[in-house]
Amino acid sequence: MQQRLARGEEAALAELYDRYASLVHSLAHRVMDDDEAADLITREVFGYIWENPDAYDPQNGPMRSWIAALTQRHAVYQLRQYENRGRSTPAEVEARVREANTAARADFIVTSMPTPLRAALELAYRERLDYREAAAGLGVSEDEARRRLRLGLQLLSTAMEPGGRPDASLDQHARRGLR
Amino acid sequence: MSGPVHRDGDGDGKGPGGGGDGLPRVPQQRGQGGQGRQDDRHPVDGAAGRGRGGELPPVSPPASDAPSASAAAAPAEDVSASEPSAPPAESEAPLSPEAHEVPVSSEALEAYDPPRAPDFDHLTLKSLLGAWALAACSGDEALAVELHLTDCAACADEALRLRDAVRLLHQEESLDLDPLLRARVLEGCLGRRPARIPMPEWAGPYGAEAARLDALLRDLGDGYWRAPVALRWFDGAPVTRQFTVGQVLTHLAAVDGLLIRALGLAAPGDEDDGRPPERHGAAQLAAVARDRFGHSPRPEGELPLEPWERTEAHWAAQRHLPGATLRSLWREQTMTLVRTVSFAGPGASALPVDYGDFALPLRDAFLDRAFECWIHAGDIADAVDYPYDPPPPRALGAMVDLAARMLPGALAERRRAGLAHSPTRLVSAGRPGRCLRLEIEGDGGGNWYLPLDSPGATASPDSMVAHVAMDSVEFCHLAAGHVEPERAAAGQLGDRTAIREVLYAAASLSRL
Numbered sequence: 109m110q111q112r113l114a115r116g117e118e119a120a121l122a123e124l125y126d127r128y129a130s131l132v133h134s135l136a137h138r139v140m141d142d143d144e145a146a147d148l149i150t151r152e153v154f155g156y157i158w159e160n161p162d163a164y165d166p167q168n169g170p171m172r173s174w175i176a177a178l179t180q181r182h183a184v185y186q187l188r189q190y191e192n193r194g195r196s197t198p199a200e201v202e203a204r205v206r207e208a209n210t211a212a213r214a215d216f217i218v219t220s221m222p223t224p225l226r227a228a229l230e231l232a233y234r235e236r237l238d239y240r241e242a243a244a245g246l247g248v249s250e251d252e253a254r255r256r257l258r259l260g261l262q263l264l265s266t267a268m269e270p271g272g273r274p275d276a277s278l279d280q281h282a283r284r285g286l287r
Numbered sequence: 288m289s290g291p292v293h294r295d296g297d298g299d300g301k302g303p304g305g306g307g308d309g310l311p312r313v314p315q316q317r318g319q320g321g322q323g324r325q326d327d328r329h330p331v332d333g334a335a336g337r338g339r340g341g342e343l344p345p346v347s348p349p350a351s352d353a354p355s356a357s358a359a360a361a362p363a364e365d366v367s368a369s370e371p372s373a374p375p376a377e378s379e380a381p382l383s384p385e386a387h388e389v390p391v392s393s394e395a396l397e398a399y400d401p402p403r404a405p406d407f408d409h410l411t412l413k414s415l416l417g418a419w420a421l422a423a424c425s426g427d428e429a430l431a432v433e434l435h436l437t438d439c440a441a442c443a444d445e446a447l448r449l450r451d452a453v454r455l456l457h458q459e460e461s462l463d464l465d466p467l468l469r470a471r472v473l474e475g476c477l478g479r480r481p482a483r484i485p486m487p488e489w490a491g492p493y494g495a496e497a498a499r500l501d502a503l504l505r506d507l508g509d510g511y512w513r514a515p516v517a518l519r520w521f522d523g524a525p526v527t528r529q530f531t532v533g534q535v536l537t538h539l540a541a542v543d544g545l546l547i548r549a550l551g552l553a554a555p556g557d558e559d560d561g562r563p564p565e566r567h568g569a570a571q572l573a574a575v576a577r578d579r580f581g582h583s584p585r586p587e588g589e590l591p592l593e594p595w596e597r598t599e600a601h602w603a604a605q606r607h608l609p610g611a612t613l614r615s616l617w618r619e620q621t622m623t624l625v626r627t628v629s630f631a632g633p634g635a636s637a638l639p640v641d642y643g644d645f646a647l648p649l650r651d652a653f654l655d656r657a658f659e660c661w662i663h664a665g666d667i668a669d670a671v672d673y674p675y676d677p678p679p680p681r682a683l684g685a686m687v688d689l690a691a692r693m694l695p696g697a698l699a700e701r702r703r704a705g706l707a708h709s710p711t712r713l714v715s716a717g718r719p720g721r722c723l724r725l726e727i728e729g730d731g732g733g734n735w736y737l738p739l740d741s742p743g744a745t746a747s748p749d750s751m752v753a754h755v756a757m758d759s760v761e762f763c764h765l766a767a768g769h770v771e772p773e774r775a776a777a778g779q780l781g782d783r784t785a786i787r788e789v790l791y792a793a794a795s796l797s798r799l
Contacts, residue, residue, distance in 0.1 A: 116483030119494070119626040121476055125469060126498035133464055147468055151475045158476040214455035232423040233456050235508050239418040251414065258417025258449070265452035 139183035228256035492682035512610025520768035593643030684731030720744035753781030768797025
């Protein structure tokens with residue numbers, strides 16, 4: 109994908125959008141809590157990737173996580189702009205940034221947790237199966253399904269602890285990322 | 288605006304879940320209220336109950352046809368239904384055949400999950416906390432957990448934590464992005480850095496519609512592949528037939544395969560070396576794509592071209608494939624098509640695509656497939672009660688234009704088949720004949736002057752004998768066979784017979 113983007117393939121850009129737009133938009137929306145602002149950030153993020161196809165380094169993890177982090181930075185940067193323009197109080201902005209960072213950690217935890225745990229959570233949360241149905245779907249015992257759901261949520265709950273990724277570095281990246 | 292067929296409900300504009308995103312979910316357990324989980328996050332819940340009852344074979348086979356039976360089933364039934372041949376007591380090896388009279392052990396009791404008196408030990412309750420927080424246990428279990436939380440501080444602590452964690456799960460993805468955003472974002476990108484390998488304009492709508500359907504399928508998840516979808520078309524009279532989501536998708540992939548074939552991307556069985564030289568642009572890319580499709584499970588070379596027969600051949604060959612596989616086969620193929628024509632050069636737009644009974648130039652075939660993709664995505668969305676918008680104006684306009692351009696040919700075909708009733712005058716090609724003004728209103732609209740006497744006759748406002756005005760989405764639904772010609776909400780003026788012929792010809796454009 110990265111090579112195709114670098115080569116300037118419009119079809120690759122469209123595929124990139126189709127694969128990640130809902131991720132980018134929802135992350136942006138979560139931080140900004142505003143459709144228009146989320147649209148704007150979506151444009152910025154894809155514009156940045158398209159213009160800088162080499163910015164992503166596969167060594168540092170999956171593209172999805174990189175795009176999520178990039179979006180987060182753009183969104184937090186944008187939020188602070190709002191603060192500077194006096195649209196929100198500093199306390200409001202800090203609360204939103206904290207919340208957004210928690211959510212970003214949660215995303216990271218979900219995407220990097222062991223597949224069996226994620227699959228169980230998906231079935232219970234997204235597919236709305238109860239744990240017995242989930243057990244059948246996963247081909248495991250009901251005990252095991254309960255265990256996976258609990259363990260998955262326990263992992264996820266660590267996102268609520270402060271001290272994951274420092275905000276400062278996020279901002280710094282954001283400033284570099286934006287033109 | 289939407290026509291009468293297109294649903295204009297509350298869901299318009301806002302995506303499913305668009306409004307519910309910020310709401311924390313309070314666990315409401317199964318068996319409470321008897322409808323499984325019902326919150327406002329997904330408007331499909333009603334349909335979900337129905338679809339799922341029939342979709343999840345392993346859970347409760349005897350009740351699989353009853354709406355939401357599996358969700359509402361009492362826990363005790365669940366256990367016995369999922370293990371009909373091995374009642375839990377059997378695992379207690381020493382039990383004799385008279386076991387049912389012997390008091391059962393506490394483990395067995397647990398497994399039986401008695402509906403009234405939940406009697407779980409601390410460890411079991413603790414193990415249930417995750418399922419409880421996710422509202423994924425039975426009502427009795429939830430009750431037992433909640434009672435337990437009032438006198439076990441450790442569990443109460445964890446329960447709260449896990450429930451907060453569930454709120455973090457929420458933010459999967461926006462379910463329904465504004466389709467216009469896609470065009471704006473892509474244009475913005477291309478403004479910042481022009482594409483070195485641009486996508487032909489006529490391929491754009493196909494790529495966008497495929498992406499939209501793919502997003503819908505992703506939202507639906509794997510529980511819906513066998514959900515019934517009613518397909519409607521017009522074959523002299525309205526026809527409705529039930530298929531499944533998986534079959535509809537296979538149908539799309541089967542006919543898209545005609546374009547793959549036209550680009551020389553045929554799978555094994557075709558003589559690749561004998562390709563005409565003018566296809567060289569596509570052919571080079573064909574090699575790339577062939578690597579990906581070479582292992583396709585179907586014997587491409589032997590499939591019929593006629594769309595309906597081809598679809599049936601695909602259904603027969605792929606009926607055992609899981610829905611997720613069908614989806615990725617279809618999606619891969621759509622991306623390969625778009626990518627291939629991007630590399631193929633301008634000559635590719637005129638490549639003939641053989642549909643068996645007729646042929647379309649590739650650029651029109653792409654539009655036709657975009658149209659079909661939208662229409663069938665709409666069919667699927669209707670079946671599961673999802674909102675689904677029409678394509679963006681520019682794409683809609685291109686589709687309307689294609690249908691309008693195909694109308695004279697369809698009129699001629701109906702005449703040949705003896706279906707036309709209007710008196711025809713023979714008009715040789717290039718000569719002026721009677722014409723009808725088709726005025727399409729709304730997004731993507733415009734005016735088309737359709738020759739009535741012969742597809743080759745010239746048409747101009749001077750020879751106009753009738754005027755039909757119709758909304759663009761309504762016109763598309765007519766061409767899709769979703770609206771009966773007699774009932775199409777059209778403003779009409781002039782020769783009634785000519786108008787009737789044109790409306791019937793439009794409906795006859797609908798294939799399955």
